[in-house]
Amino acid sequence: MTPKVLLDKKLFELIINRLCYQLIENHDDFSNTVLIGIQPRGVILADLIFKRLKEISPKIALQFGALDITFFRDDFRRREDPVLANSTKIDFLIEDKKVILVDDVLFTGRTIRSAFDALLAFGRPDSIELLVLIERRFSLQVPVRPEYIGKSVDSIASQRVLVKWKSNGEPDKVILHTSIDE
Amino acid sequence: MNNSLSVKHLLGIKQLTSEDIQLIFHHAEKFKKVINQPIKKVPSLRDITIANLFFENSTRTKLSFELAEKRLSADIINFSASGSSVKKGETLIDTVNNILSMKIDMVVMRHSSPGAPHFLKENTDTVIVNAGDGTHEHPTQGLLDSFSIREKLGDLKGKKIAIVGDIKHSRVALSNIFCLLKQGAEVKVCGPATLIPKHIEELGVTVEYDLVKAVQWADAVNMLRIQLERQADSELEVANFPSLREYSKLYQLNNEVLIKAKRTPLILHPGPINRGVEITSELADSEKSVILEQVENGVAIRMAVIYLLASHIKR
Numbered sequence: 028m029t030p031k032v033l034l035d036k037k038l039f040e041l042i043i044n045r046l047c048y049q050l051i052e053n054h055d056d057f058s059n060t061v062l063i064g065i066q067p068r069g070v071i072l073a074d075l076i077f078k079r080l081k082e083i084s085p086k087i088a089l090q091f092g093a094l095d096i097t098f099f100r101d102d103f104r105r106r107e108d109p110v111l112a113n114s115t116k117i118d119f120l121i122e123d124k125k126v127i128l129v130d131d132v133l134f135t136g137r138t139i140r141s142a143f144d145a146l147l148a149f150g151r152p153d154s155i156e157l158l159v160l161i162e163r164r165f166s167l168q169v170p171v172r173p174e175y176i177g178k179s180v181d182s183i184a185s186q187r188v189l190v191k192w193k194s195n196g197e198p199d200k201v202i203l204h205t206s207i208d209e
Numbered sequence: 210m211n212n213s214l215s216v217k218h219l220l221g222i223k224q225l226t227s228e229d230i231q232l233i234f235h236h237a238e239k240f241k242k243v244i245n246q247p248i249k250k251v252p253s254l255r256d257i258t259i260a261n262l263f264f265e266n267s268t269r270t271k272l273s274f275e276l277a278e279k280r281l282s283a284d285i286i287n288f289s290a291s292g293s294s295v296k297k298g299e300t301l302i303d304t305v306n307n308i309l310s311m312k313i314d315m316v317v318m319r320h321s322s323p324g325a326p327h328f329l330k331e332n333t334d335t336v337i338v339n340a341g342d343g344t345h346e347h348p349t350q351g352l353l354d355s356f357s358i359r360e361k362l363g364d365l366k367g368k369k370i371a372i373v374g375d376i377k378h379s380r381v382a383l384s385n386i387f388c389l390l391k392q393g394a395e396v397k398v399c400g401p402a403t404l405i406p407k408h409i410e411e412l413g414v415t416v417e418y419d420l421v422k423a424v425q426w427a428d429a430v431n432m433l434r435i436q437l438e439r440q441a442d443s444e445l446e447v448a449n450f451p452s453l454r455e456y457s458k459l460y461q462l463n464n465e466v467l468i469k470a471k472r473t474p475l476i477l478h479p480g481p482i483n484r485g486v487e488i489t490s491e492l493a494d495s496e497k498s499v500i501l502e503q504v505e506n507g508v509a510i511r512m513a514v515i516y517l518l519a520s521h522i523k524r
Contacts, residue, residue, distance in 0.1 A: 098243065098251035098281075098516075108212040109520035112239040120247065148248035 351384025
């Protein structure tokens with residue numbers, strides 16, 4: 028089956044802008060806020076949001092980090108092959124900070140659960156909020172609630188939602204893959 | 210890059226592919242970040258139990274393995290031969306089987322007999338990590354030495370590494386040779402003729418008896434410790450060198466040698482250092498020395514090895 032396009036480039040960009048304005052509404056000048064993308068694809072999204080926020084409001088002083096959750100996953104030794112680890116780049120403490128955790132797709136919620144564990148190594152944050160571009164409804168396996176949602180979609184477990192980026196990190200499109208034997 | 214190792218045990222570098230080595234380095238880089246975080250721990254191995262069986266004395270390797278295991282949240286038990294039933298005459302296989310019946314997932318073993326980890330692999334059903342077997346291999350040391358050189362000099366392909374000292378009795382030398390060659394480095398061994406094994410060229414290394422020439426050639430030198438405890442294998446064996454003083458005169462890395470060679474390569478030492486014998490304090494503590502980095506990298510490398518091997522253990 029040909030994959031279905033959930034977001035085209037235009038809508039994708041509109042959503043990014045809307046998410047940025049929502050963030051500004053809640054976080055004002057971001058002086059006590061940090062933006063942390065989850066490796067690998069959450070980082071691309073976080074990076075884009077970071078740049079867009081700077082364009083909208085050049086004054087903001089927002090710290091930006093990348094979090095790898097490989098060593099905190101709950102499915103280690105349950106998979107055929109281990110997941111190849113990525114890099115964590117957080118050069119600041121998150122003690123008493125407001126953390127905005129960013130990922131591209133929210134599916135079972137287990138990645139986010141692992142991210143909570145991984146974040147602990149950098150201090151006790153004041154609060155953690157979650158921003159996702161795509162929320163796959165009715166598929167959560169742990170109680171996780173995103174604060175900022177780009178778009179909610181209904182999908183079944185065997186389908187895959189893929190966020191496509193251009194090589195320069197600009198939005199391309201979001202597609203829904205359905206395997207042929209469905 | 211492959212996501213998992215081609216081996217189920219780490220018996221030696223000889224059994225690893227160059228992809229395995231790159232995979233271990235990839236993870237070691239990540240773990241090095243972890244051990245520099247405010248909280249230096251990950252929960253990956255929280256349901257794995259590891260036994261550290263040290264049938265031979267060790268300080269740093271044992272501590273380094275213990276720390277690596279703790280940083281991965283594994284449960285560990287420690288065993289050292291002194292003060293154990295080994296002294297009462299228990300065989301290796303009995304000792305190990307007794308320990309394994311306590312539901313152990315992985316064994317880290319140091320033993321004075323070359324091949325002891327192979328023997329264990331054949332006779333038990335557990336994951337084995339060799340922490341040094343006699344004069345044979347010390348794979349994690351070989352890996353961490355390469356990792357430390359790579360950090361400073363970049364990709365090892367075409368790099369020139371000299372291993373100096375007691376090559377004959379050194380498991381570090383053998384593991385280093387395998388590890389470096391598999392990454393495309395050139396290796397030269399240097400030391401008194403009595404401490405260089407015959408036919409070592411067969412491994413693909415060159416031999417040099419003059420330290421100055423070796424230093425002149427090298428991008429990095431790995432200064433091995435004179436293994437005083439292994440010099441007299443039997444009473445019949447003739448000493449390999451007349452005296453420590455004479456050894457130092459010819460094979461000590463000091464400023465004089467560097468001046469003669471007109472070159473200061475990167476300096477490694479697997480420790481423990483005999484200061485003033487194979488290397489002067491001045492150089493061991495100099496800017497070109499990565500001896501303390503080696504110790505830090507040792508923990509990261511061991512974390513990577515244990516993590517990757519543990520991923521094969523299924524529940």
